[in-house]
Amino acid sequence: MNINWAERMSCMENPAVKAILAITQRSDVISFAGGLPSARSFPVEGLAAAFATVLNEQGASALQYGISEGYEPLRDWVADRVGRQGIRCTAANIIIGNGSQQIIDLIARTMLDPGDYVALENPTYLSAIQIFKGAQARFIPIPLDQEGMRVDMLAEQIKKVRPKFIYVNPTFQNPTGVTMTVERRRQLAQLAAEYEIPVIEDNPYGELRYSGDSLPAVKSFPGGDWVIYVGTVSKIVAPGLRVGWAIASETIIDKLTTAKQLTDVLTNSLTQRALHRFVTDQDLDQHIAMIVKQYRQQRDVMLAAMEEHFPSSVTWTVPDGGMFIWVTLPAIINTNDLLPAAIEEEKVAYVPGTPFHADDSGHNTMRLNFSNSTPDLIRTGVARLGALLKRYLK
Numbered sequence: 324m325n326i327n328w329a330e331r332m333s334c335m336e337n338p339a340v341k342a343i344l345a346i347t348q349r350s351d352v353i354s355f356a357g358g359l360p361s362a363r364s365f366p367v368e369g370l371a372a373a374f375a376t377v378l379n380e381q382g383a384s385a386l387q388y389g390i391s392e393g394y395e396p397l398r399d400w401v402a403d404r405v406g407r408q409g410i411r412c413t414a415a416n417i418i419i420g421n422g423s424q425q426i427i428d429l430i431a432r433t434m435l436d437p438g439d440y441v442a443l444e445n446p447t448y449l450s451a452i453q454i455f456k457g458a459q460a461r462f463i464p465i466p467l468d469q470e471g472m473r474v475d476m477l478a479e480q481i482k483k484v485r486p487k488f489i490y491v492n493p494t495f496q497n498p499t500g501v502t503m504t505v506e507r508r509r510q511l512a513q514l515a516a517e518y519e520i521p522v523i524e525d526n527p528y529g530e531l532r533y534s535g536d537s538l539p540a541v542k543s544f545p546g547g548d549w550v551i552y553v554g555t556v557s558k559i560v561a562p563g564l565r566v567g568w569a570i571a572s573e574t575i576i577d578k579l580t581t582a583k584q585l586t587d588v589l590t591n592s593l594t595q596r597a598l599h600r601f602v603t604d605q606d607l608d609q610h611i612a613m614i615v616k617q618y619r620q621q622r623d624v625m626l627a628a629m630e631e632h633f634p635s636s637v638t639w640t641v642p643d644g645g646m647f648i649w650v651t652l653p654a655i656i657n658t659n660d661l662l663p664a665a666i667e668e669e670k671v672a673y674v675p676g677t678p679f680h681a682d683d684s685g686h687n688t689m690r691l692n693f694s695n696s697t698p699d700l701i702r703t704g705v706a707r708l709g710a711l712l713k714r715y716l717k
């Protein structure tokens with residue numbers, strides 16, 4: 324079929340990523356490639372009870388259309404919960420989206436014209452790159468180190484080229500696991516206000532902390548009015564619910580609501596109400612503590628196995644939370660070229676680092692996921708990867 328697709332479609336598609344995800348579905352391959360939470364962590368019974376209660380007690384409203392901003396009691400709950408990160412807001416500052424992915428897309432739709440610049444960490448969340456590419460944006464990639472985005476370099480860059488917004492994933496970043504320090508958070512919020520450039524603070528992993536103290540959100544610092552905070556229940560309850568949110572000034576929420584109305588009218592009413600019932604009736608903190616215990620062990624097993632099996636020329640990040648470890652290999656290795664060998668020779672998979680880079684760099688990097696494999700599979704998979712790396716680094 325010869326269809327004349329819109330130009331933006333070629334910007335969105337990443338055939339390499341599609342191919343990788345297909346291969347990692349093979350049952351004989353141990354995959355550290357996906358970004359999935361562990362299905363063992365899903366509170367199936369609690370959600371079943373919450374859905375039943377909502378249908379029994381408020382079935383008609385739960386099956387009716389609702390406002391595009393989202394179910395108000397759920398927005399009240401979000402406003403209350405983010406208070407823990409120092410964010411002060413009310414339901415009027417919140418819109419519920421169909422996952423945080425939709426929120427990022429709505430931001431792109433409302434703010435980007437073709438050719439506009441977006442400043443972001445290099446590397447960063449690959450679907451965010453694809454969404455912004457789909458909006459035909461150009462990029463200002465900013466390096467990141469152990470302390471998160473190099474805000475000093477961002478400051479230099481935005482004096483030269485003005486981005487429409489700055490996208491950051493400052494806590495247990497996807498893909499590197501790195502967390503931005505308090506000082507850089509403060510500087511980033513200040514910079515946003517000084518230059519009047521919105522910051523998107525994407526924080527899906529912040530509640531999954533295995534070591535160290537929690538940090539205040541970028542949005543909680545002076546200048547935070549310029550920050551659009553993006554959250555989700557995907558990693559603390561379940562991604563299949565598809566519930567995320569944006570927290571921002573009422574002006575911004577109003578524009579996102581217009582875009583949301585036209586995209587899908589509202590996020591599933593029944594799910595929003597059931598989720599609200601779930602977080603009201605159940606102890607979410609206790610549930611998260613259970614996930615944290617499980618993932619902390621998996622992180623520790625992966626780090627110990629890497630220490631044991633990886634050649635000494637390989638380095639990696641030690642994340643305090645989240646789901647990912649980022650590996651850097653000697654520059655002679657191209658992880659895109661190595662992946663077929665990893666799968667065929669060792670039956671193990673990772674995600675090559677290039678798609679996480681808006682400038683296509685990072686050929687010698689890879690992302691490993693530890694949330695979705697048992698400790699035994701992690702030990703075996705890392706040993707296989709170590710054997711492969713030793714062979715190819717000889």
Ligand code: PMP
Nearest residue numbers: 422423424448492497555557567
């Ligand atoms: N942002 C980041 C950084 C992510 O890693 C993900 C998903 N893994 C999302 C947003 C989207 O999450 P969801 O739409 O499930 O809320």
